Amino acid sequence: MKAVITVIGKDAVGILAKVSAICAENNANVIEVTQSVLQDMFAMIMLVDITAISSDFVELQDSLTALGDSLGLKIHTMHEDIFNTMHRI
Amino acid sequence: MLNVYDILETIRMIQDECLDIRTITMGISLMDCIDSDIDRACEKVYGKITRCAKDLVRTGEGIEKEYGIPIINKRLSVTPISIVSAACDAEPVKFALTMERAAKECGVNLIGGYSALVQKGFSAGDERLIRSIPEALASTTCVCSSVNVGSTKTGINMDAVKLMGGIVRQAAELTVKEQCFGAAKLVVFCNAVDDNPFMAGAFHGVGEPDCIINVGVSGPGVVRAALEKYPDADINELADIIKKTAYKITRVGQLVGVRASEKLGVPFGIVDLSLAPTPAVGDSVAYILEEMGLEKCGCAGTTACLAMLNDAVKKGGVMACSRIGGLSGAFIPVSEDAGMIAAAESGSLLIEKLEAMTAVCSVGLDMIVIPGDTPAEVISGIIADEAAIGMVNSKTTAVRVIPAVGYNEGDVLDWGGLFGKGPVMKVNRFSPSKFIGRGGQIPAPLHSLKN
Numbered sequence: 166m167k168a169v170i171t172v173i174g175k176d177a178v179g180i181l182a183k184v185s186a187i188c189a190e191n192n193a194n195v196i197e198v199t200q201s202v203l204q205d206m207f208a209m210i211m212l213v214d215i216t217a218i219s220s221d222f223v224e225l226q227d228s229l230t231a232l233g234d235s236l237g238l239k240i241h242t243m244h245e246d247i248f249n250t251m252h253r254i
Numbered sequence: 255m256l257n258v259y260d261i262l263e264t265i266r267m268i269q270d271e272c273l274d275i276r277t278i279t280m281g282i283s284l285m286d287c288i289d290s291d292i293d294r295a296c297e298k299v300y301g302k303i304t305r306c307a308k309d310l311v312r313t314g315e316g317i318e319k320e321y322g323i324p325i326i327n328k329r330l331s332v333t334p335i336s337i338v339s340a341a342c343d344a345e346p347v348k349f350a351l352t353m354e355r356a357a358k359e360c361g362v363n364l365i366g367g368y369s370a371l372v373q374k375g376f377s378a379g380d381e382r383l384i385r386s387i388p389e390a391l392a393s394t395t396c397v398c399s400s401v402n403v404g405s406t407k408t409g410i411n412m413d414a415v416k417l418m419g420g421i422v423r424q425a426a427e428l429t430v431k432e433q434c435f436g437a438a439k440l441v442v443f444c445n446a447v448d449d450n451p452f453m454a455g456a457f458h459g460v461g462e463p464d465c466i467i468n469v470g471v472s473g474p475g476v477v478r479a480a481l482e483k484y485p486d487a488d489i490n491e492l493a494d495i496i497k498k499t500a501y502k503i504t505r506v507g508q509l510v511g512v513r514a515s516e517k518l519g520v521p522f523g524i525v526d527l528s529l530a531p532t533p534a535v536g537d538s539v540a541y542i543l544e545e546m547g548l549e550k551c552g553c554a555g556t557t558a559c560l561a562m563l564n565d566a567v568k569k570g571g572v573m574a575c576s577r578i579g580g581l582s583g584a585f586i587p588v589s590e591d592a593g594m595i596a597a598a599e600s601g602s603l604l605i606e607k608l609e610a611m612t613a614v615c616s617v618g619l620d621m622i623v624i625p626g627d628t629p630a631e632v633i634s635g636i637i638a639d640e641a642a643i644g645m646v647n648s649k650t651t652a653v654r655v656i657p658a659v660g661y662n663e664g665d666v667l668d669w670g671g672l673f674g675k676g677p678v679m680k681v682n683r684f685s686p687s688k689f690i691g692r693g694g695q696i697p698a699p700l701h702s703l704k705n
Contacts (some may be wrong), residue, residue, distance in 0.1 A: 167582070169256065169261060171261060171265055173265075206681055208262070210256075210258055210261055210262075212256070222319075222320065223316075223319050226319060239269075241265055241322055241323055242322070243322035244320045244321050244322075245256065246321065246509060247264060247313075247321040247322065247323060247506060247509060248256050248260060248261055248264055249256070250255065250505045250506065250508070250509040251260070251264055251502045251506060252256070252260040252263075252264070252502070252507045254573075
């Protein structure tokens with residue numbers, strides 16, 4: 166089972182590190198990361214394996230959302246199925 | 255790896271363009287609750303609903319979190335109560351109170367099925383149930399009611415049409431203090447469907463399984479935003495864009511339905527491929543029509559735009575899900591659609607135009623506020639016209655009008671939330687009372703003979 170974490174907002178130092186730290190705390194393995202900074206807008210998409218996470222998926226979501234709120238970023242953590250279903254036949 | 259553009263598109267649809275799952279509706283059969291003793295029957299009804307739906311809301315909320323997609327409503331539909339109450343020699347309002355209690359216990363926001371199917375005539379219990387509808391709606395908050403008065407197969411039961419004009423009025427009169435809200439929870443159908451997940455017209459048809467999950471999708475905002483990117487496209491291209499967008503919207507409905515069915519251990523029924531608007535800005539079907547090039551919804555060309563939209567939504571959605579059902583198409587409820595409200599207030603959208611639009615959209619005259627002094631026979635006339643459109647075109651049509659008792663033309667009824675607000679619209683004052691008073695049955699059209 167995989168989840169997609171998207172982080173969108175104003176660029177700052179240490180975003181990737183903070184998000185990755187929460188993933189590590191919850192034993193969510195980061196599989197792939199793409200990120201880009203356009204002007205000063207930061208957009209990062211992270212694919213993580215949540216098969217063996219140590220907490221509940223909802224807890225992981227909540228802690229990432231809370232991190233986003235504290236940094237003034239929008240962080241969405243969604244099951245990859247919604248993207249696969251919508252964009253692949 | 256998933257394409258970055260696709261991921262951001264999905265997130266934008268949900269965040270900015272109001273994409274949501276409008277409803278997960280659990281259909282529950284109450285056939286096994288029938289009892290000649292009304293109290294015992296109500297006890298069984300309460301027991302069955304609360305047993306089947308105890309996890310519905312929690313499961314829905316879990317899926318919302320998991321996929322990051324809002325599921326606005328979790329609802330219930332039950333076997334038409336006229337069937338359940340037929341064996342009891344007592345006032346059926348008790349069933350409405352039981353439904354209300356069960357719905358509150360389960361945490362759902364609406365429960366449908368205080369209904370009767372009388373397209374060919376009244377059977378035991380039907381008339382008594384219909385006459386009790388105004389009181390049932392006035393004494394409950396989340397119970398919804400519907401009556402099917404006609405079908406392509408049977409023609410139109412004009413005795414029921416006559417009766418319903420008065421019932422709609424009474425439903426409004428008994429709820430004057432709540433801005434006539436009773437009438438907003440009552441739908442009069444022709445060709446009602448058994449697996450409709452949308453309110454107020456949902457009921458659990460008699461041929462349905464014991465318990466089932468149906469899903470209604472939404473997404474007018476997404477379609478409008480997609481069209482906005484192609485200001486100079488011709489109509490073929492517009493139709494293609496709508497199809498592609500409808501496909502994506504419907505896929506999410508399918509995903510949520512399958513997941514809910516797995517988690518609840520209840521079979522998955524259908525996805526209702528619908529563009530269901532909400533009063534939120536940016537979630538309007540009228541704005542899609544205007545995006546296609548109309549100055550204001552209701553002007554000449556509106557019916558053609560709506561016909562194209564309705565068809566493209568279905569074509570796009572068909573391949574996206576395993577089973578399609580319900581009403582499937584674009585809804586045009588006036589009070590629940592910011593663009594329709596604005597068009598009605600500006601005088602561009604009239605009831606006569608809405609009637610023409612119902613020939614090519616998903617349902618019918620929906621959430622329209624009419625003057626409070628509209629006589630019952632005029633309401634019956636409106637119902638008869640709408641039923642005739644449904645009967646002849648082999649489609650579902652419905653009337654949900656709200657007589658604004660105690661208000662004047664130009665006033666606005668405002669219920670808030672999903673029901674929205676609507677200005678009082680003009681109705682033709684000439685009387686059809688002689689026609690309505692005749693009673694009887696309009697025979698089924700020739701093309702109903704398919705065998």
